[in-house]
Amino acid sequence: MHIDWAALGSVFGVSLVVTVALVAVFTLGITALSRRERATAQGDSATLALTGAYACFAACAAAVAYGIYIIVA
Amino acid sequence: MESFSLILAIVVVTALAFDFTNGFHDTANAMATTISTGALKPKVAVAMSATLNLVGAFLSVEVANTISKGLVDESGIRPEVIFAALVGAILWNLVTWLVGLPSSSSHALMGGLIGATIASAGTGAVHGDVLVTKVLLPAVAAPIVAGVAAMLATRFSYTLSRNSDGKAADKGFRVGQIASAGLVSLAHGTNDAQKTMGIITLALIAGGSIAPDSDPPTWVILSAGLAIAMGTYIGGWRIIRTMGKGLTDLRPQQGFAAQTSAAAVILASSHIGFSLSTTHAVSGSVMGAGLGRKGGVVRWSTATRMFVAWGLTLPAAALVGALAESVTDLGDWGTALVAVFLIASSTAIWIVSRRQVVDASNVNEFEEPAGVVTAAIAAVTPPPSVALSEGLTATIPSPPVTPAPVVKSDPATPPAAAV
Numbered sequence: 072m073h074i075d076w077a078a079l080g081s082v083f084g085v086s087l088v089v090t091v092a093l094v095a096v097f098t099l100g101i102t103a104l105s106r107r108e109r110a111t112a113q114g115d116s117a118t119l120a121l122t123g124a125y126a127c128f129a130a131c132a133a134a135v136a137y138g139i140y141i142i143v144a
Numbered sequence: 145m146e147s148f149s150l151i152l153a154i155v156v157v158t159a160l161a162f163d164f165t166n167g168f169h170d171t172a173n174a175m176a177t178t179i180s181t182g183a184l185k186p187k188v189a190v191a192m193s194a195t196l197n198l199v200g201a202f203l204s205v206e207v208a209n210t211i212s213k214g215l216v217d218e219s220g221i222r223p224e225v226i227f228a229a230l231v232g233a234i235l236w237n238l239v240t241w242l243v244g245l246p247s248s249s250s251h252a253l254m255g256g257l258i259g260a261t262i263a264s265a266g267t268g269a270v271h272g273d274v275l276v277t278k279v280l281l282p283a284v285a286a287p288i289v290a291g292v293a294a295m296l297a298t299r300f301s302y303t304l305s306r307n308s309d310g311k312a313a314d315k316g317f318r319v320g321q322i323a324s325a326g327l328v329s330l331a332h333g334t335n336d337a338q339k340t341m342g343i344i345t346l347a348l349i350a351g352g353s354i355a356p357d358s359d360p361p362t363w364v365i366l367s368a369g370l371a372i373a374m375g376t377y378i379g380g381w382r383i384i385r386t387m388g389k390g391l392t393d394l395r396p397q398q399g400f401a402a403q404t405s406a407a408a409v410i411l412a413s414s415h416i417g418f419s420l421s422t423t424h425a426v427s428g429s430v431m432g433a434g435l436g437r438k439g440g441v442v443r444w445s446t447a448t449r450m451f452v453a454w455g456l457t458l459p460a461a462a463l464v465g466a467l468a469e470s471v472t473d474l475g476d477w478g479t480a481l482v483a484v485f486l487i488a489s490s491t492a493i494w495i496v497s498r499r500q501v502v503d504a505s506n507v508n509e510f511e512e513p514a515g516v517v518t519a520a521i522a523a524v525t526p527p528p529s530v531a532l533s534e535g536l537t538a539t540i541p542s543p544p545v546t547p548a549p550v551v552k553s554d555p556a557t558p559p560a561a562a563v
Contacts, residue, residue: 074277078418079285085412087293090405094297097400098304101316108312131320138327138407141415142334143203 093134100127151223154483155347158230160371163340165237166249167197167375170336172383173246173406173426174329177433180388181399183318183325186379192322193329194377200333201341201369224472224479225260226347231486232256232465236457238493244382244390245453248421250339252461254279259462263469278419283454286409286420287428294405294429298398298436305397317396324403331410332422333372340368382497387427390446392434402426402433424454 103124110117174196175189184192233249233256240247261269305313341360348354354361360368388394394402406422406429413420427450434442472479 073273074281075418078416079281082409082413082416082418082420083285083289083292085416086289086405086409087296089408089412090293090297090401091300093404093408094301094401095304097317097320097404098301098397101313101320102305104316105312131323135323135327138411139330141411142200142327142330 163371164375167372168380176387196329197333198373201337228260228469229256255458255461256465259465260469263466286424291428291432294432398433405429
């Protein structure tokens with residue numbers, strides 16, 4: 072019997088890294104958004120926070136696009 | 145399509161029926177957490193999932209071409225064997241749906257195929273090592289991989305977002321969750337609709353209708369995609385309830401982590417080539433996300449029932465498949481008998497489900513906001529698992545109550561005895 076432990080291991084590793092990274096980046100984006108919300112409520116501008124949030128969401132969108140690419144390919 | 149015998153037609157129809165049950169059985173995988181956290185209204189969620197399933201069905205025929213190869217010897221397969229296998233898989237899907245437990249449709253299908261093949265050609269025709277590496281090991285690995293990933297992601301995410309406030313964050317996480325749920329739906333369409341395509345193609349090859357090694361004909365792809373999308377849209381609400389609310393209570397942030405983990409595991413596994421069941425991955429990630437939040441709980445009684453169902457899926461479907469195959473072996477009337485049995489028991493299960501739906505579930509309240517439905521579901525969900533122990537505790541206090549009438553009647557009995 073041949074069990075492909077290497078494949079199983081890499082599925083485990085890749086899933087773990089991708090999940091944690093994606094969720095972390097998305098959470099950072101959300102945090103930045105809510106920071107901006109607080110800043111605008113106080114009348115400050117928060118361009119940096121907004122830019123950061125968009126960068127995070129763009130990274131997530133790229134990951135989703137790659138996911139779709141994997142499904143199609 | 146030149147020689148299209150009656151048995152082939154029966155197999156195709158049964159395969160599409162299986163595809164349909166597969167669809168409504170697995171709606172929960174993509175949409176249960178989305179519905180339970182209120183990211184999407186239930187009907188919108190199933191409609192989106194159905195559409196993506198349909199789209200996914202057209203994306204590739206890779207899986208369809210592998211389903212028949214490897215697990216059983218294709219040379220000895222007759223259409224009747226495939227029919228028997230499908231009967232086993234459909235019945236198991238319906239039974240687990242009735243009790244609201246998520247279980248792998250692919251395991252049911254493989255179980256039915258294995259059982260029917262053993263009954264038809266003996267144990268030699270099944271490759272035991274393939275069974276272990278492709279079925280048993282993934283079933284154990286998938287929930288662990290997805291669960292650990294979801295748990296760490298949830299924990300990390302909560303640490304990172306300590307300082308962000310609830311409302312805007314919840315809204316954001318719901319949007320993120322919809323995206324990962326969409327990916328799961330798409331992946332499910334490419335995987336599971338293709339399993340049915342593979343089965344129908346296998347039957348067509350076995351029946352001599354198309355040449356060996358041909359790709360699925362277009363009408364097969366189209367009908368399989370439509371069947372799974374329709375099943376998904378009908379929605380296996382019982383399983384959605386268990387997955388979304390029964391295992392743990394998910395907040396949007398957890399739901400996002402769970403669904404992302406599930407999507408990552410499913411895509412990584414299909415890409416790297418160590419195929420893992422969607423159902424197992426999603427269940428694992430939901431539980432992991434439940435454990436990842438401080439104060440989060442997993443209802444292990446529900447989880448245990450689910451694990452038991454997973455363990456039973458293959459043998460149960462195999463047993464039904466084997467029995468069905470032995471009966472179809474008796475001749476055409478045997479095949480007809482199995483077909484009648486399948487229709488009768490499916491109808492019976494459906495009737496039983498209608499009875500419970502009326503008093504327990506909220507199938508008619510889909511127009512309500514998700515929060516109301518899920519709150520009502522949450523109020524309804526605990527009893528099934530708790531019912532047993534509640535019944536026990538209810539009987540334990542009752543003896544002190546019942547002796548009272550006995551004592552009362554005691555004075556009444558002696559006179560009767562005296563008379």
